[in-house]
Amino acid sequence: MILRYSQRLAFAVAAAAVALGSAVQPAGAQAAGGTMAPAAAPKVTIVSPKNGEVVTGPSVHVVLAVQGVEIAPAAEHRPGTAHHHLFLDVNVTAADSAIPAGVAGITHLGKGQTEYTYDTVAPGAHRLIDVLGDPNHVPLKPMVADTVHFTVK
Numbered sequence: 001m002i003l004r005y006s007q008r009l010a011f012a013v014a015a016a017a018v019a020l021g022s023a024v025q026p027a028g029a030q031a032a033g034g035t036m037a038p039a040a041a042p043k044v045t046i047v048s049p050k051n052g053e054v055v056t057g058p059s060v061h062v063v064l065a066v067q068g069v070e071i072a073p074a075a076e077h078r079p080g081t082a083h084h085h086l087f088l089d090v091n092v093t094a095a096d097s098a099i100p101a102g103v104a105g106i107t108h109l110g111k112g113q114t115e116y117t118y119d120t121v122a123p124g125a126h127r128l129i130d131v132l133g134d135p136n137h138v139p140l141k142p143m144v145a146d147t148v149h150f151t152v153k
């Protein structure tokens with residue numbers, strides 16, 4: 001009786017594994033064949049200014065783009081969404097801690113903005129880093145970031 005039950009259980013587990021395997025395999029085949037995009041890792045791009053670009057100051061307009069993640073206001077606290085954080089001429093903060101607010105050089109685009117204008121950026125060389133953070137402002141894991149160097153004339 002006990003043996004029979006365990007045999008049935010083993011069969012059921014094996015059948016489930018086969019069913020799972022057959023369900024997973026076509027998706028993998030499609031991705032490999034390029035007919036369906038696999039779930040892409042999130043990616044962020046600083047569209048403007050471009051790396052190496054010389055821009056006319058004093059204001060600098062920043063345009064951002066993402067792939068594979070939804071940008072949303074932090075206040076919505078929706079899992080899986082993110083918002084941009086700009087680090088202008090300052091280093092990125094710790095990967096496992098919330099990005100601080102009220103710190104010079106760090107800007108939260110917490111309303112889900114995908115563009116930002118610095119009113120005054122001094123002439124010279126600058127480095128801009130964009131880091132995606134979750135609704136709690138903690139950088140996504142693995143960190144999703146982009147860096148450009150630009151010059152204000």
Ligand SMILES: [Cu+2]
Binds near residue numbers: 074083108109
């Ligand atoms: Cu934030």
